[in-house]
Amino acid sequence: MNEIEELSGLSFRISIIGFGAVGQGLAKVLLSKRETLQRMGIDIRVVAIADSVSLLKGSEGIDLEKALQAKEVSGRVGEEIDTGDGAREVLESVEHDLMVEATPTDIRSGEPALTHILRALASGKHVVTSNKGPFIHNHATLIETARKNDLMLRYEATVGGAMPIINLIQENLAGNTIERIEGVLNGTCNYILTRMADERLDYQHALLEAQELGIAEADPSYDVMGIDSASKLVILANTAYENDATFDDVKITGITEITPEALELAEKNGYTIRLIGEATRDRLVVAPKLVSKRHPLAIRGTLNIATIHTDLSKTITVSGAGAGSIETASAILSDIIHIYKRHEIKKGGGD
Amino acid sequence: MDIELKDTPGQLLLALQPISEMGGNIQSVVHCHDKRTPRGTVPIHVVFEVAKEGLMEIIRRIKANGVIVARVDERRLHEQTFVMLIGHIVHTDISETIDAVDSTGHSEIVDLTLSMPDVKRVSSAFMVIAADSEDSLALALNVLRATAEDKGLLVIEPIKDDAIWM
Known part of the structure; x- marks a missing residue:
């Protein structure tokens, strides 16, 4: 009997904290993959969903279709809560195995996700998150708390959406020494630079276009000033080097000063300009860099890409959709399945 | 030789x-x-x-x-790199910027292309720097970075080991 068959019939209870684009994306993915998961013998039940104002519980498993509908119609997923702290109530009153933390990122404080994750770990829940905030200032604390409690904390979705890189570094490249990581970590900036170079648009025009297409936020500073890229770089660096670097350790230059003339001049010389995040053990830099047009990092549009330079595997490059609710949910689902398998193996005492 | x-x-x-x-x-x-x-x-x-x-x-x-x-063929400056500058390159005295690099004595700006859209807009420059050793090249880049920072120019450097893809 293989490992998957052995696991059949067991139910894994998860809570979803934060029901915005990512949380809803996960609900949609769980619905669309229901049969696939059943065939794999994996029974994932969502037993609680909390958004910023309301809470929905269901120990037998929430009807995700209804939950998505309710959210769309009323903007709330369940019953309004007085405390405003649905996560706490879920942890205190709903028995479950794993918390998905998908609240909006606050890069300054990491809250409320940081508190959610630490509380979940303290009360015996595994955690999967897409939230960068908690990792930017408290990476070591989080990892140590999970380890101390003998629980798993996975965060593939924090960097590069669907692009598998965290688990690539931690698992597939285990044993390698990572010498350098460099990559295009923000799809919005890459879209703007691609359009500027292709059409000779100036920065403001390309930004407006990106905003119209929903690629850039109304306040684009988080992306174009390099803050988002720097946050992801910190997470990659801490994962690769087991450091406790923070956002303040990154030297950041954004793309706002790039001109179409500069891109044209670079092109004439066989180069283009990309916003590159580069991490070595002791240096973190986000800055526009010249990239040969034939280099993989000269990727186009909203895609993300990262190249990992290692001693044994040499150079490994991954790319993929850097954002999008379904793409991000895919990374979360993969983390949940990973934990599920480990969890059930442990519970069954098997090997 | x-x-x-x-x-x-x-x-x-x-x-x-x-x-x-x-x-x-x-x-x-x-x-x-x-x-x-x-x-x-x-x-x-x-x-x-x-x-x-x-x-x-x-x-x-x-x-x-x-x-x-x-x-005997002597090639003094055999290390090369290139950078771009964006900003008011001409108005902040481009010859002084070039001199700053040349004055290190072991490196020179050997090629320079300028793009100047119009007076109000910023210019861009693509420059090739040659030096007699890796150390001299690193020194020249440091001098250029410092000069550019003083003048409020953005320096765009190439990514590392780009050459393997050429």
């Missing part, structure tokens, strides 16, 4: 030993066995790196070993 050796054993050593004695770094030796000069000697092409002061002594020692030195 092109040298000529008699076709007898041990000759190559006589030619190369002075280079390493003087702390030179031999990068390539092409031994043209099948060719002969009119003098019946074998032509050899040697490429090496050495501090400027050591070159004359190497030539003297090679000659003293009885080896013919036919030609």
Whole structure:
């Protein structure tokens, strides 16, 4: 009997904290993959969903279709809560195995996700998150708390959406020494630079276009000033080097000063300009860099890409959709399945 | 450096030993066995790196070993990189920016392309910097970065080891 068959019939209870684009994306993915998961013998039940104002519980498993509908119609997923702290109530009153933390990122404080994750770990829940905030200032604390409690904390979705890189570094490249990581970590900036170079648009025009297409936020500073890229770089660096670097350790230059003339001049010389995040053990830099047009990092549009330079595997490059609710949910689902398998193996005492 | 050796054993050593004695770094030796000069000697092409002061002594020692030195090609600035600047490059005195790099004595800006859209808008420059060693190149870049920062210019550098994709 293989490992998957052995696991059949067991139910894994998860809570979803934060029901915005990512949380809803996960609900949609769980619905669309229901049969696939059943065939794999994996029974994932969502037993609680909390958004910023309301809470929905269901120990037998929430009807995700209804939950998505309710959210769309009323903007709330369940019953309004007085405390405003649905996560706490879920942890205190709903028995479950794993918390998905998908609240909006606050890069300054990491809250409320940081508190959610630490509380979940303290009360015996595994955690999967897409939230960068908690990792930017408290990476070591989080990892140590999970380890101390003998629980798993996975965060593939924090960097590069669907692009598998965290688990690539931690698992597939285990044993390698990572010498350098460099990559295009923000799809919005890459879209703007691609359009500027292709059409000779100036920065403001390309930004407006990106905003119209929903690629850039109304306040684009988080992306174009390099803050988002720097946050992801910190997470990659801490994962690769087991450091406790923070956002303040990154030297950041954004793309706002790039001109179409500069891109044209670079092109004439066989180069283009990309916003590159580069991490070595002791240096973190986000800055526009010249990239040969034939280099993989000269990727186009909203895609993300990262190249990992290692001693044994040499150079490994991954790319993929850097954002999008379904793409991000895919990374979360993969983390949940990973934990599920480990969890059930442990519970069954098997090997 | 092109040298000529008699076709007898041990000759190559006589030619190369002075280079390493003087702390030179031999990068390539092409031994043209099948060719002969009119003098019946074998032509050899040697490429090496050495501090400027050591070159004359190497030539003297090679000659003293009885080896013919036919030609010496000196390439002083063999390390190169390129950067772009964006900003008011001309108005912040471009010649002073260039001088800052050249004044390090071991590096020069050897090529410069400018794009100047109009007076109100910022210019861009693509410049190639050559230096006599990696260290000199790193120093030149530091000088350029500092000068650019003083003048409020954005420096865009290439990613590392881009060359492997060229």
